[in-house]
Each structure stands twice: as C-alpha cells, then as structure tokens.
Amino acid sequence: xxxxxxxxxxxxxxxxxxxxxxxxxxxxxxxxxxxxxxxxxxxxxxxxxxxxxxxxxxxxxxxxxxxxxxxxxxxxxxxxxxxxxxxxxxxxxxxxxxxxxxxxxxxxxxxxxxxxxxxxxxxxxxxxxxxxxxxxxxxxxxxxxxxxxxxxxxxxxxxxxxxxxxxxxxxxxxxxxxxxxxxxxxxxxxxxxxxxxxxxxxxxxxxxxxxxxxxxxxxxxxxxxxxxxxxxxxxxxxxxxxxxxxxxxxxxxxxxxxxxxxxxxxxxxxxxxxxxxxxxxxxxxxxxxxxxxxxxxxxxxxxxxxxxxxxxxxxxxxxxxxxxxxxxxx
Amino acid sequence: xxxxxxxxxxxxxxxxxxxxxxxxxxxxxxxxxxxxxxxxxxxxxxxxxxxxxxxxxxxxxxxxxxxxxxxxxxxxxxxxxxxxxxxxxxxxxxxxxxxxxxxxxxxxxxxxxxxxxxxxxxxxxxxxxxxxxxxxxxxxxxxxxxxxxxxxxxxxxxxxxxxxxxxxxxxxxxxxxxxxxxxxxxxxxxxxxxxxxxxxxxxxxxxxxxxxxxxxxxxxxxxxxxxxxxxxxxxxxxxxxxxxxxxxxxxxxxxxxxxxxxxxxxxxxxxxxxxxxxxxxxxxxxxxxxxxxxxxxxxxxxxxxxxxxxxxxxxxxxxxxxxxxxxxxxxxxxxxxxxxxxxxxxxxxxxxxxxxxxxxxxxxxxxxxxxxxxxxxxxxxxxxxxxxxxxxxxxxxxxxxxxxxxxxxxxxxxxxxxxxxxxxxxxxxxxxxxxxxxxxxxxxxxxxxxxxxxxxxxxxxxxxxxxxxxxxxxxxxxxxxxxxxxxxxxxxxxxxxxxxxxxxxxxxxxxxxxxxxxxxxxxx
Ligand code: HEM
Ligand code: FES
Numbered sequence: 001x002x003x004x005x006x007x008x009x010x011x012x013x014x015x016x017x018x019x020x021x022x023x024x025x026x027x028x029x030x031x032x033x034x035x036x037x038x039x040x041x042x043x044x045x046x047x048x049x050x051x052x053x054x055x056x057x058x059x060x061x062x063x064x065x066x067x068x069x070x071x072x073x074x075x076x077x078x079x080x081x082x083x084x085x086x087x088x089x090x091x092x093x094x095x096x097x098x099x100x101x102x103x104x105x106x107x108x109x110x111x112x113x114x115x116x117x118x119x120x121x122x123x124x125x126x127x128x129x130x131x132x133x134x135x136x137x138x139x140x141x142x143x144x145x146x147x148x149x150x151x152x153x154x155x156x157x158x159x160x161x162x163x164x165x166x167x168x169x170x171x172x173x174x175x176x177x178x179x180x181x182x183x184x185x186x187x188x189x190x191x192x193x194x195x196x197x198x199x200x201x202x203x204x205x206x207x208x209x210x211x212x213x214x215x216x217x218x219x220x221x222x223x224x225x226x227x228x229x230x231x232x233x234x235x236x237x238x239x240x241x242x243x244x245x246x247x248x249x250x251x252x253x254x255x256x257x258x259x260x261x262x263x264x265x266x267x268x269x270x271x272x273x274x275x276x277x278x279x280x281x282x283x284x285x286x287x288x289x290x291x292x293x294x295x296x297x298x299x300x301x302x303x304x305x306x307x308x309x310x311x312x313x314x315x316x317x318x319x320x321x322x323x324x325x326x327x328x329x330x
Numbered sequence: 331x332x333x334x335x336x337x338x339x340x341x342x343x344x345x346x347x348x349x350x351x352x353x354x355x356x357x358x359x360x361x362x363x364x365x366x367x368x369x370x371x372x373x374x375x376x377x378x379x380x381x382x383x384x385x386x387x388x389x390x391x392x393x394x395x396x397x398x399x400x401x402x403x404x405x406x407x408x409x410x411x412x413x414x415x416x417x418x419x420x421x422x423x424x425x426x427x428x429x430x431x432x433x434x435x436x437x438x439x440x441x442x443x444x445x446x447x448x449x450x451x452x453x454x455x456x457x458x459x460x461x462x463x464x465x466x467x468x469x470x471x472x473x474x475x476x477x478x479x480x481x482x483x484x485x486x487x488x489x490x491x492x493x494x495x496x497x498x499x500x501x502x503x504x505x506x507x508x509x510x511x512x513x514x515x516x517x518x519x520x521x522x523x524x525x526x527x528x529x530x531x532x533x534x535x536x537x538x539x540x541x542x543x544x545x546x547x548x549x550x551x552x553x554x555x556x557x558x559x560x561x562x563x564x565x566x567x568x569x570x571x572x573x574x575x576x577x578x579x580x581x582x583x584x585x586x587x588x589x590x591x592x593x594x595x596x597x598x599x600x601x602x603x604x605x606x607x608x609x610x611x612x613x614x615x616x617x618x619x620x621x622x623x624x625x626x627x628x629x630x631x632x633x634x635x636x637x638x639x640x641x642x643x644x645x646x647x648x649x650x651x652x653x654x655x656x657x658x659x660x661x662x663x664x665x666x667x668x669x670x671x672x673x674x675x676x677x678x679x680x681x682x683x684x685x686x687x688x689x690x691x692x693x694x695x696x697x698x699x700x701x702x703x704x705x706x707x708x709x710x711x712x713x714x715x716x717x718x719x720x721x722x723x724x725x726x727x728x729x730x731x732x733x734x735x736x737x738x739x740x741x742x743x744x745x746x747x748x749x750x751x752x753x754x755x756x757x758x759x760x761x762x763x764x765x766x767x768x769x770x771x772x773x774x775x776x777x778x779x780x781x782x783x784x785x786x787x788x789x790x791x792x793x794x795x796x797x798x799x800x801x802x803x804x805x806x807x808x809x810x811x812x813x814x815x816x817x818x819x820x821x822x823x824x825x826x827x828x829x830x831x832x833x834x835x836x837x838x839x840x841x842x843x844x845x846x847x848x849x850x851x852x853x854x
Pocket of ligand 2: 258276293
C-alpha cells in the first residue's frame with residue numbers, strides 16, 4: 001500500500017525528513033474509451049443543458065417576481081418548480097452526456113481485519129486493561145453503583161414529572177348524582193327540547209365540552225313501554241328507569257379507540273362511530289353489533305326533575321371509553 | 331485563488347489522500363440505486379421547509395379567538411397552534427407553499443424509504459456484511475413514520491386531533507404500563523394541553539437530530555462497505571463498477587436533488603394537501619367524517635378497522651382490543667423487519683459475504699415471501715378505506731368489512747405461490763426482463779410475411795467496454811528514494827519499472843506550488 005513507506009518516514013527524526021519520490025504507477029490514459037463523453041453530439045447536449053439552466057434562471061426570476069407581488073400559491077409553486085426543474089434537467093444532461101461515459105471501477109478491500117491485526121488489537125486492549133481495570137474490582141463496583149444511581153435518579157424527573165398518575169381518573173367522569181344535562185352552550189335540556197328521533201350532545205355543567213363526559217342524548221320513538229329500548233336481561237331490572245319517556249343517554253366515547261360516536265340513524269336506531277365504523281344498537285343497551293368495538297357504550301341513568309329538566313340519577317357505573325390494563329371486569 | 335485555498339486546507343488537514351479516494355468512489359449505474367437518493371433529498375426538503383414553518387408556527391394549545399384573514403372561521407375559539415397554521419396558510423407570503431411542500435415531502439420521504447427498502451430486500455443487499463445497515467435503515471423508516479405522525483398532529487385540526495385521540499387509546503392499551511405511559515406522554519388525561527408543545531419539540535428537534543445521526547451512520551457505512559452491484563460485465567465481488575463521484579455522480583445527483591425539489595413543488599402548486607381550514611379546529615366531541623390519515627399510517631388504520639371485536643379480560647385486568655392491531659402488529663412487523671437478515675441467514679444457512687446482488691427471480695422463496703407479506707400490508711392499507719369503498723360501490727359496510735377480513739388472510743396465501751411460479755418461469759427464460767430489439771414484420775408484394783430485426787438504436791452502437799479501474803491505474807506512490815533502488819515495498823507492482831521518478835513537490839517559503847487545477851503536464 002502506498003502509505004506504508006510514509007509510515008516509516010514518519011517514524012524517522014522529524015528535523016531530517018527522508019527524501020521522498022513520487023512515482024506515477026501508470027500513465028493516465030485519458031484516451032481510453034471510458035473517458036470519452038457519452039454524447040455523440042456534444043454541441044446538442046450542451047444546448048439542452050444550457051437551455052435547462054436558462055429556464056431555471058427564468059423560473060427563479062419568476063419566483064422572485066411572484067413573491068414580490070404576493071401572487072397565489074399556484075404561481076409561487078410553479079415558478080419555484082420551473083426553476084428547480086430546469087436546474088435539475090441541466091445538471092442531469094450535463095452529467096449523463098458530457099462527462100466520461102465509463103464504466104469505471106474501484107476495488108473492494110476486505111473489511112474484516114487480518115488475524116494478526118485482530119490479535120494485536122486484543123493484545124493491546126487486554127494487556128493494558130488487565131493492569132488498569134481487572135485488578136480494580138472495587139473501583140469498578142463503586143463506579144457502577146454511582147452511575148447506576150445517577151441513571152435511576154435522572155430517569156425520575158424525565159419520566160415521573162411528565163404527568164400525573166392515572167389513579168382513578170379513568171374510572172370517573174364529571175357526571176355526578178343530580179347533574180343537569182346541558183348542551184355545549186350551557187343550556188339545560190328539558191323535556192320537549194328534542195324532536196322524536198332527535199339527538200344532541202350533552203355535558204354535566206361542570207365539564208362543558210369535556211372529552212370524557214360527552215354524552216349522547218337521544219329521543220327514541222316509541223317510548224320504551226311499547227317494546228323498544230329493552231335492555232338485555234342482565235340489565236333489565238336495573239336499567240328499567242334509566243330512560244324516562246324514551247329519552248336515553250349513552251357515553252359518546254367509543255369503547256374501541258375513544259372517538260366520539262357522533263352519528264345516530266333514526267331509521268335503524270343505531271349509533272355509528274365514524275373512526276372505524278363500529279355500530280351500536282340503541283335499542284339493545286348500545287351493544288356493538290358491527291365493527292371492532294368490543295363493549296357496549298355505558299348508559300347514563302336519567303330522570304326528569306319536577307321542573308322538567310333532565311338530570312343524572314348518578315354518574316356512569318363503569319369507566320367510559322377504551323379499555324386499559326387496570327380496567328378488569330368493571 | 332481556489333488552488334491557494336485548497337493548499338491552505340490541505341496542508342493543515344491533509345485532505346488530498348482520503349479526498350482522492352472519495353473522488354474515485356464508484357456509484358453503480360442501475361436506476362434502483364436512485365430510490366435511496368429520493369429519500370435523502372426529500373429529507374433535505376423537509377429540513378428546509380420545516381425550518382421555515384418553525385418561524386411562524388406557535389406550538390401551543392392555548393385557546394384564542396381566531397381573527398385572521400380566513401373569513402369562515404373568524405371569531406371562533408381555536409388553539410394558538412391552529413390559528414398559526416391558518417396564518418401560515420393565508421397570511422405568510424409563500425407560507426402555504428412551504429406547508430404543502432413540507433407535507434408532500436413527508437409523504438415522498440416515507441414512500442421512497444419503503445420502496446428503497448423493498449429494493450434492498452428483493453435483491454438480497456442486506457446480507458453479510460450489510461446487516462447493520464439494514465437495521466439502521468429500518469430504524470430510519472420507523473422514525474420517519476413517527477415523525478410524520480407527530481408533524482401531522484401539530485396543526486391541532488379536527489382530523490389530526492381525532493388521530494391523537496386514537497393514539498392516546500393505543501398507548502393506553504399497552505398491558506401493565508399503558509395508562510401510565512399515556513398520562514405521562516400527554517401530561518395527564520386526554521386531551522390535556524401538553525401534547526402539542528411536546529410533540530413539537532420531538533418533531534422539530536429530537537427526532538430530526540436522531541434521523542440526521544442515523545442517516546450519517548447509514549451513509550458512512552455505505553462508503554466504508556461500498557455499494558453492492560448487480561451481476562454484469564466486469565462486475566466482480568472484488569470491485570464496484572459505475573460512475574465516479576467526481577464529476578459524473580456529483581452532476582447527476584445534484585440534478586436529481588433539484589428534480590426532487592421540483593416535483594415536490596409541482597405537487598404543492600397543483601394539489602392541495604391537508605387543508606386544515608376545511609376540517610376546522612379540534613373539539614373533542616365533534617366528529618370528522620371519512621377521515622383518512624396520511625398514507626403511511628393507512629395500514630394501521632386498516633388493521634384497527636378489520637380487527638374482530640375481541641378483548642381479553644381476566645384476573646381483574648384487561649388487554650384491550652386496540653392492543654392487537656395497533657401495538658402487537660406493528661411490534662411484530664418492525665421486529666421481524668429489523669431482524670430479517672439474521673432470520674434469513676438462519677433459514678438458508680448462508681453466512682457468506684455477498685457483494686453481488688440477487689436478481690429477485692433467482693431467489694423465488696424470498697421473493698414470494700416478500701411479495702406475500704407486502705400484499706398483506708397492502709390489504710390492510712385498502713381496509714383503511716372501508717367506508718369510502720362502501721359509499722363508492724354502494725354496498726353495505728358490512729360486506730366490505732367482512733371481505734377485507736377474508737382478503738387479509740387469503741391474498742397473501744395466493745400471492746406466495748403465484749410469485750413463486752412467476753420466478754420459476756422467468757428463470758427458465760434467459761432473456762426475460764431484458765430490453766429486446768424489436769422485430770419488424772414485412773409483407774412482400776406476393777402477400778408473404780417475413781421478419782427482420784429493427785435497426786439498431788443509438789444506445790446499442792456505443793460499444794460496451796470493460797470497466798476501467800480508477801484506483802489502481804492512477805496511483806502516485808510516494809516512496810523513500812532509496813527504497814526504489816532496493817525494490818522495496820513495490821515488489822509486486824509491475825508498472826514501477828517503466829516510470830520515472832518525479833522530484834518531490836517544490837516547496838518555497840513553506841508554501842507548496844501546484845494544486846488541483848494544475849495537473850502535471852505529463853498527465854494532461
Ligand atoms: C422526518 C422528517 C419530517 C417529517 C416526516 C415531517 C412531517 C410533517 C408533517 C406531515 C406535518 C404536517 C404538515 C401540515 O400539513 O400542516 C409537519 C408539520 C410541521 N413540521 Fe415537519 N416533518 C419532518 C421534519 C421537520 C423538521 C426538521 C422541522 C423543523 C426544523 C419540521 C417542522 C414542522 C413544523 C413547524 C410543523 C407544523 C407547521 C404546520 O403544520 O403548519 N418538520 N411535519
Ligand atoms: S374509535 Fe370508534 S370504532 Fe374505533
């Protein structure tokens with residue numbers, strides 16, 4: 001290799017460098033066919049590349065003008081792209097037709113070192129390592145202890161400070177016993193506010209617009225007495241009073257991935273989640289009948305107070321929304 | 331002037347030696363090697379346009395009343411992030427162009443990485459000694475997808491906010507640590523107001539820095555290990571054939587970079603992307619209809635949609651439904667992806683070094699497997715449009731969804747044997763895939779037909795020559811004067827005898843004469 005004599009030279013005394021000689025190993029054969037340019041008509045290629053650059057000049061000038069005059073996005077983008085397109089075209093033509101056509105090659109050398117090199121490396125590393133590290137077991141352990149503690153302690157502010165612990169937050173919404181049902185403007189919902197088949201998004205007064213307390217209030221016809229809205233047997237008794245006068249309320253947070261289940265089809269009495277198209281049957285305790293949602297939407301127990309306002313008999317009796325590890329069966 | 335400058339640096343840093351090696355670095359001519367360059371250049375577009383966006387974007391979810399120039403939303407409460415995105419789109423000069431170019435470049439970036447990766451996969455370029463670079467490359471893919479998602483979430487519009495809602499649920503679904511991870515990531519329960527600033531710093535600083543680092547490692551390894559190449563005339567495992575960095579590749583690749591910028595610009599001029607003002611600001615209780623994420627998230631969205639409604643409950647714990655399509659599936663996908671070189675080596679017992687690429691047909695099993703896996707993700711991607719398809723074809727959503735569930739299983743099972751057969755057939759046709767010279771059918775006056783080959787095309791007349799080794803033929807060897815006489819160190823080199831010793835560079839007043847543009851007369 002060319003460097004080796006250099007290496008010996010370097011090890012000699014600095015003040016008296018040895019005489020060096022540069023030897024060309026072979027003459028450059030610029031007449032080799034590989035050095036001929038690819039174009040058979042270089043003049044033409046030159047004109048093409050040159051027009052590309054002129055176009056680019058025009059494009060960039062146009063961009064400047066368009067920017068200055070505050071033209072639309074369309075003109076800005078067009079002039080900008082004409083500029084870069086011309087530039088790119090010119091460069092590619094230049095490189096493809098007016099440069100040595102090749103092919104050229106370079107040789108590939110082994111990446112893996114020879115066994116001697118490896119040996120030497122291991123020797124150097126291990127022999128010094130033995131003296132410096134291996135006999136200092138005590139230092140290694142104490143150093144490890146200190147860095148370990150540093151690692152753990154550093155992790156604390158970086159992880160623990162990021163947010164509060166979930167604790168019971170996921171189990172509860174802002175709905176409480178007696179909460180009024182209000183719409184997004186804060187207006188309390190009364191009987192008669194909804195047409196039959198109508199629906200609206202309601203919140204507790206304390207959390208208007210809340211991501212978890214959003215609830216869909218639907219007026220279903222005919223009222224439950226006539227056979228609609230029959231909860232599944234296991235709920236039948238408990239939920240019998242939850243939907244007074246055909247007004248029924250379900251959590252709007254999809255049990256799949258939490259999107260708002262915002263579509264209600266009066267004809268089929270189904271709620272549809274637009275994210276992954278889960279379909280919930282309102283007449284059957286919002287059981288999912290289609291799509292990936294695994295659980296029914298929780299139902300909010302309603303009552304109508306003496307003044308005709310809708311209120312919650314209680315909060316949701318299960319966590320709303322998608323599942324999580326600690327959720328278990330409830 | 332340039333000479334003097336060059337000498338100045340060369341004397342201090344010694345660039346000539348390794349610099350010359352760099353100039354002679356060979357880049358194979360095959361078109362498929364360009365795909366990775368698209369990825370690189372669209373990343374550069376992302377950096378450039380991204381810096382512009384940071385000058386105007388306000389990463390805050392604080393509520394403000396929008397007072398800007400987009401009339402339909404004026405007077406509405408929106409977050410500062412959303413307001414500043416509208417401001418970028420309507421008030422900042424060139425802002426919409428930069429925003430759209432940023433978004434288009436993101437799509438091109440991830441797309442070209444995927445295609446680049448398919449090229450590497452199907453030609454076996456990941457085999458020893460390049461396994462490490464495969465791992466770095468696939469990590470880059472993951473980071474690109476992540477960063478694209480983070481950026482997509484920044485404008486705080488109805489569509490991206492819905493995406494954030496789903497991601498919260500996905501993080502929440504991780505067994506054991508899910509709810510903690512989600513709370514720490516979002517700074518509390520969804521939606522909170524920490525997520526936009528946090529995603530912002532990840533998006534504009536941390537992930538780009540990691541990407542730049544890995545990209546450098548990726549290219550550094552490429553230089554160190556040199557390119558692979560297809561079998562061909564003069565191509566051996568001991569050389570690399572193609573165009574040298576200087577000047578051919580520099581010209582072509584700079585041109586190519588400009589063309590990438592131009593294409594991004596054209597897309598942004600002609601095709602609107604992510605018009606957030608039409609979606610409106612994010613409000614947790616509002617829905618956005620027919621929402622599609624950026625294409626590279628499509629397979630996840632599709633997987634979420636066609637996953638059956640299962641959920642595992644027991645012992646007071648739950649493994650939620652979304653865990654399977656959105657955590658487990660990507661986990662397995664990226665895990666297998668990263669480990670593929672080792673998986674394949676174990677299956678084939680092939681632990682040898684490979685510098686010459688496979689033609690896909692010559693490895694029918696790998697090709698068939700790759701095609702089958704790819705088709706699976708393609709079906710998932712299609713499944714992210716179930717609602718659009720059902721509308722468009724006027725069939726019930728139910729039918730579309732059920733069909734996709736079946737397709738996801740059946741399509742890969744069909745693609746595998748079909749690809750396998752095609753490979754086998756192509757193997758037996760030696761000219762398959764080669765450019766053929768057309769035949770011209772002539773009809774004689776009597777009505778008879780005869781066939782003659784068409785005239786040669788210009789490209790055919792250029793004689794193919796053997797590659798000229800750049801590094802071996804033009805070496806200047808610096809040796810000790812005495813060593814030449816003794817025949818030391820140069821014993822193996824046959825050229826030495828017929829060359830004349832050249833005196834060392836003249837040095838006057840400590841300055842060296844000559845330079846890059848002063849080629850010794852003998853070599854002009
Ligand atoms: C891996 C590279 C990157 C990808 C894939 C990417 C992708 C995206 C995407 C898809 C958006 C949404 C754009 C929209 O339609 O509004 C975005 C927004 C943004 N990106 Fe990037 N980006 C990348 C790198 C960067 C870098 C390096 C910066 C800054 C130095 C940056 C700054 C921004 C800013 C400020 C926004 C928000 C502006 C807005 O949405 O109006 N990005 N990014
Ligand atoms: S979030 Fe409702 S179906 Fe996925």
